[in-house]
Amino acid sequence: MSKYIHIQEAAYEANMQLPKLNLVIFTFGNVSAADRDLGVFAIKPSGVPYEDLTPAKMVIVDFEGKTVEGNLRPSSDTLTHAVLYKHWDKINGIVHTHSTYATAWAQAQRDIPIFGTTHADHTTNDIPCAPPMDDEMIKGDYEYQTGFQIMNHFKEKGLSYEETEMVLVGNHAPFTWGKTPAKAVYNSAVCEAVAQMAFLTEQIRNDSPRLKDALIQKHFERKHGPNSYYGQ
Amino acid sequence: MSKYIHIQEAAYEANMQLPKLNLVIFTFGNVSAADRDLGVFAIKPSGVPYEDLTPAKMVIVDFEGKTVEGNLRPSSDTLTHAVLYKHWDKINGIVHTHSTYATAWAQAQRDIPIFGTTHADHTTNDIPCAPPMDDEMIKGDYEYQTGFQIMNHFKEKGLSYEETEMVLVGNHAPFTWGKTPAKAVYNSAVCEAVAQMAFLTEQIRNDSPRLKDALIQKHFERKHGPNSYYGQ
Amino acid sequence: MSKYIHIQEAAYEANMQLPKLNLVIFTFGNVSAADRDLGVFAIKPSGVPYEDLTPAKMVIVDFEGKTVEGNLRPSSDTLTHAVLYKHWDKINGIVHTHSTYATAWAQAQRDIPIFGTTHADHTTNDIPCAPPMDDEMIKGDYEYQTGFQIMNHFKEKGLSYEETEMVLVGNHAPFTWGKTPAKAVYNSAVCEAVAQMAFLTEQIRNDSPRLKDALIQKHFERKHGPNSYYGQ
Amino acid sequence: MSKYIHIQEAAYEANMQLPKLNLVIFTFGNVSAADRDLGVFAIKPSGVPYEDLTPAKMVIVDFEGKTVEGNLRPSSDTLTHAVLYKHWDKINGIVHTHSTYATAWAQAQRDIPIFGTTHADHTTNDIPCAPPMDDEMIKGDYEYQTGFQIMNHFKEKGLSYEETEMVLVGNHAPFTWGKTPAKAVYNSAVCEAVAQMAFLTEQIRNDSPRLKDALIQKHFERKHGPNSYYGQ
Numbered sequence: 001m002s003k004y005i006h007i008q009e010a011a012y013e014a015n016m017q018l019p020k021l022n023l024v025i026f027t028f029g030n031v032s033a034a035d036r037d038l039g040v041f042a043i044k045p046s047g048v049p050y051e052d053l054t055p056a057k058m059v060i061v062d063f064e065g066k067t068v069e070g071n072l073r074p075s076s077d078t079l080t081h082a083v084l085y086k087h088w089d090k091i092n093g094i095v096h097t098h099s100t101y102a103t104a105w106a107q108a109q110r111d112i113p114i115f116g117t118t119h120a121d122h123t124t125n126d127i128p129c130a131p132p133m134d135d136e137m138i139k140g141d142y143e144y145q146t147g148f149q150i151m152n153h154f155k156e157k158g159l160s161y162e163e164t165e166m167v168l169v170g171n172h173a174p175f176t177w178g179k180t181p182a183k184a185v186y187n188s189a190v191c192e193a194v195a196q197m198a199f200l201t202e203q204i205r206n207d208s209p210r211l212k213d214a215l216i217q218k219h220f221e222r223k224h225g226p227n228s229y230y231g232q
Numbered sequence: 233m234s235k236y237i238h239i240q241e242a243a244y245e246a247n248m249q250l251p252k253l254n255l256v257i258f259t260f261g262n263v264s265a266a267d268r269d270l271g272v273f274a275i276k277p278s279g280v281p282y283e284d285l286t287p288a289k290m291v292i293v294d295f296e297g298k299t300v301e302g303n304l305r306p307s308s309d310t311l312t313h314a315v316l317y318k319h320w321d322k323i324n325g326i327v328h329t330h331s332t333y334a335t336a337w338a339q340a341q342r343d344i345p346i347f348g349t350t351h352a353d354h355t356t357n358d359i360p361c362a363p364p365m366d367d368e369m370i371k372g373d374y375e376y377q378t379g380f381q382i383m384n385h386f387k388e389k390g391l392s393y394e395e396t397e398m399v400l401v402g403n404h405a406p407f408t409w410g411k412t413p414a415k416a417v418y419n420s421a422v423c424e425a426v427a428q429m430a431f432l433t434e435q436i437r438n439d440s441p442r443l444k445d446a447l448i449q450k451h452f453e454r455k456h457g458p459n460s461y462y463g464q
Numbered sequence: 465m466s467k468y469i470h471i472q473e474a475a476y477e478a479n480m481q482l483p484k485l486n487l488v489i490f491t492f493g494n495v496s497a498a499d500r501d502l503g504v505f506a507i508k509p510s511g512v513p514y515e516d517l518t519p520a521k522m523v524i525v526d527f528e529g530k531t532v533e534g535n536l537r538p539s540s541d542t543l544t545h546a547v548l549y550k551h552w553d554k555i556n557g558i559v560h561t562h563s564t565y566a567t568a569w570a571q572a573q574r575d576i577p578i579f580g581t582t583h584a585d586h587t588t589n590d591i592p593c594a595p596p597m598d599d600e601m602i603k604g605d606y607e608y609q610t611g612f613q614i615m616n617h618f619k620e621k622g623l624s625y626e627e628t629e630m631v632l633v634g635n636h637a638p639f640t641w642g643k644t645p646a647k648a649v650y651n652s653a654v655c656e657a658v659a660q661m662a663f664l665t666e667q668i669r670n671d672s673p674r675l676k677d678a679l680i681q682k683h684f685e686r687k688h689g690p691n692s693y694y695g696q
Numbered sequence: 697m698s699k700y701i702h703i704q705e706a707a708y709e710a711n712m713q714l715p716k717l718n719l720v721i722f723t724f725g726n727v728s729a730a731d732r733d734l735g736v737f738a739i740k741p742s743g744v745p746y747e748d749l750t751p752a753k754m755v756i757v758d759f760e761g762k763t764v765e766g767n768l769r770p771s772s773d774t775l776t777h778a779v780l781y782k783h784w785d786k787i788n789g790i791v792h793t794h795s796t797y798a799t800a801w802a803q804a805q806r807d808i809p810i811f812g813t814t815h816a817d818h819t820t821n822d823i824p825c826a827p828p829m830d831d832e833m834i835k836g837d838y839e840y841q842t843g844f845q846i847m848n849h850f851k852e853k854g855l856s857y858e859e860t861e862m863v864l865v866g867n868h869a870p871f872t873w874g875k876t877p878a879k880a881v882y883n884s885a886v887c888e889a890v891a892q893m894a895f896l897t898e899q900i901r902n903d904s905p906r907l908k909d910a911l912i913q914k915h916f917e918r919k920h921g922p923n924s925y926y927g928q
Contacts, residue, residue: 021257025717025885028814047927076918076926098814100889104896107812108904116339117404118260118330135910142914171907172813189257193332199900200336204431208340211403214367218374222308230308231279253489348571349636350492350562421489425564432568436663440572443635446599450606454540462540463511485721580803581868582724582794653721657796664800668895672804675867678831682838686772694772695743 004042004069007033008058011042014181018097019050021189029097030075033181034085039063041085045072083147088161093181095188098173101195106168112194114211115201119194120219127191128157129168166191236274236301239265240290243274246413250329251282253421261329262307265413266317271295273317277304315379320393325413327420330405333427338400344426346443347433351426352451359423360389361400382407398423468506468533471497472522475506478645482561483514485653493561494539497645498549503527505549509536547611552625557645559652562637565659570632576658578675579665583658584683591655592621593632630655700738700765703729704754707738710877714793715746717885725793726771729877730781735759737781741768779843784857789877791884794869797891802864808890810907811897815890816915823887824853825864846871862887
């Protein structure tokens with residue numbers, strides 16, 4: 001048995017959640033699970049349908065993006081995962097999907113405005129949409145640069161990846177992350193739900209205002225602040 | 233066995249309906265069930281996934297919001313439930329969800345206009361949207377004040393909680409209630425269905441008129457009036 | 465065993481299709497099945513959840529709307545069914561639902577324009593929306609008048625109930641019918657699908673033109689004309 | 697056992713995917729599977745519900761549209777399939793559905809603009825919408841002419857059927873194809889997903905720009921180019 005079996009199992013379980021949560025069809029998504037002590041992550045093999053996955057098929061890759069163990073080719077988005085793991089050292093799970101509503105916002109190249117407490121329960125910021133990359137970066141090491149595009153956008157906007165665990169890549173689709181692969185999957189479903197609600201909110205009233213600061217702070221703090229009182 | 237087992241079971245059954253009716257994902261909702269003779273209600277524990285719930289995990293709380301029995305922390309919305317039970321003495325079940333369409337109307341801070349008989353079968357009024365609270369109230373005892381915000385809005389608008397068993401809290405999401413927890417859950421599903429139909433009605437014709445009074449009265453009366461002829 | 469068991473079973477089977485086809489929640493719909501030789505129809509009892517239905521619970525009613533057999537109260541819409549059976553002598557099944565998209569068009573008081581071949585496969589006309597009744601008729605024998613409102617609208621517009629087997633009642637919801645209860649249920653699902661497609665068509669292009677006559681005729685004729693070549 | 701059993705089974709399996717993928721209700725779609733050595737294809741019989749299908753019921757038809765084997769009447773769209781197989785010699789599967797969002801774009805007579813990488817993963821072009829035919833062609837050999845309408849539109853627009861494996865027929869609905877029936881079904885689901893995302897993208901921002909060339913090329917090439925690195 002592989003010494004990586006624990007992250008292979010975690011990655012497998014998390015990948016299998018994506019179709020159950022209606023976040024992917026066919027092979028339109030991937031999840032990885034990292035072990036920072038071993039300096040590697042397990043990630044879905046490229047183009048393999050979810051129903052054919054097993055824990056052992058998860059490919060082991062290091063934070064430079066080199067395959068360490070496994071016979072299958074890793075997800076085509078592997079280098080984006082590697083870059084984020086290397087530079088954001090508190091995350092242990094990353095998810096990429098093309099979920100319908102979040103992808104539509106990414107295609108419109110718009111941040112998802114914070115309109116309500118469902119959103120504020122998870123972050124105090126609009127869900128950021130990183131702009132599409134320059135053509136040179138796209139033609140070069142595309143997936144590697146996608147990771148930097150995300151990180152640079154967070155720097156520019158003064159966002160913390162520990163607070164805001166999701167991003168839209170302009171014209172592409174959402175990436176989410178978390179302290180565990182399960183939390184990263186949870187964030188993908190939250191991102192999709194918030195994206196749908198924000199779409200509807202603008203349709204119902206096209207000048208809907210952003211949520212006011214007092215409500216943003218209250219809802220975020222009651223779940224994530226030092227005096228939080230949500231959960232067990 | 234707890235002497236509260238009957239309301240724990242009622243609350244458990246009602247909570248489990250929320251994911252089945254597609255009204256919640258993850259832990260985005262809660263139901264409580266009251267026993268007025270005992271002066272308490274059973275409510276979902278905070279942040280516990282629906283698949284991990286059991287009747288025994290339902291927390292027993294009195295109408296002041298103090299936990300009477302149970303090892304788990306009750307829902308973060310418990311004080312809103314307590315306030316409503318204390319002041320509205322004919323209700324024995326309360327539901328809070330972030331269901332998609334109803335939440336979008338709440339985020340747009342709009343009442344849901346009464347456009348058709350599906351709506352009039354359940355209330356003669358637009359589904360009211362209480363405005364977001366003042367910042368001082370938000371920063372204070374937020375969930376407690378949410379209960380008062382709902383009740384004050386009903387008073388101001390001259391609405392009866394016995395006729396209109398649902399409200400949107402502006403920027404937040406719907407609360408519904410009823411004589412039983414099962415009826416409160418039913419009202420949550422009705423609120424969501426009516427919210428979706430009203431959204432579509434405005435999209436199909438942006439100057440769709442409110443339902444006329446004769447139809448409002450007819451449909452409400454045939455289900456709820458003294459000469460009602462709906463049901464067995 | 466009742467001598468009406470054959471129509472009770474047909475009505476039961478047809479009613480049970482409604483939740484499976486996502487055309488109703490809770491008790492928001494009803495189907496009836498007629499036997500013209502016996503001069504009666506079997507209809508869903510009022511307010512009974514689909515999961516509690518049995519064939520024996522279907523109520524037997526004559527074409528004047530009087531209950532002939534059964535202990536339960538028939539659907540509150542029974543008189544509408546009775547009027548249509550009495551005057552339209554080629555139909556043996558009627559369905560009423562509050563399906564989401566069709567109801568939204570009814571609430572907007574608009575005919576559903578014929579935009580494509582999916583629609584033309586079933587009728588050559590826009591799906592008509594009968595206007596809401598005068599207040600006097602609503603206050604009077606409402607469900608009985610609803611039947612006449614539908615028939616009068618068909619007369620006024622020169623429509624044939626044998627070709628166009630569906631109608632929207634303004635501010636209310638769709639009714640459909642057919643030579644069998646199963647066909648009437650099929651028509652309800654078609655009406656809902658066409659209503660959704662027409663909604664989307666206008667959203668995608670707000671001046672989408674009606675389908676041209678040559679395509680309307682071709683698609684209707686290949687399924688329903690004297691030289692039809694669809695089906696077995 | 698028929699010597700065509702291999703394509704009957706392939707056509708059967710592919711047809712049964714359509715309801716599972718929510719691409720059809722009732723009999724609103726059909727799939728065929730071709731064997732070029734035998735010069736025939738197997739296609740769904742007309743108007744038979746999916747739950748009643750068996751491999752043996754698939755009708756064997758040659759590329760002129762003549763039935764070679766089978767007691768049932770083939771799909772009313774058979775001649776469209778025959779024309780495409782005859783002229784496009786690298787395809788072995790064809791699918792026709794009335795899937796909701798793709799059909800709405802067809803009804804609006806608009807190409808689906810390429811807005812994101814989900815689209816570019818599958819083709820570098822907008823998904824083309826062939827205009828409705830002239831009335832004379834509609835009144836004549838309609839399904840046969842539909843095949844030519846599709847091919848002529850590809851010629852006019854300079855599109856390759858090997859790269860762009862999907863088309864909308866104006867006022868009608870989508871057709872998709874592929875090297876295998878399974879790939880053609882996959883393309884139908886992709887077409888529907890891309891159609892929904894494009895609809896939402898325009899709703900969220902009505903001047904959303906087309907995807908820029910560098911991203912179109914990158915995403916298409918990484919999946920389909922000579923140096924592709926997607927899949928196993």
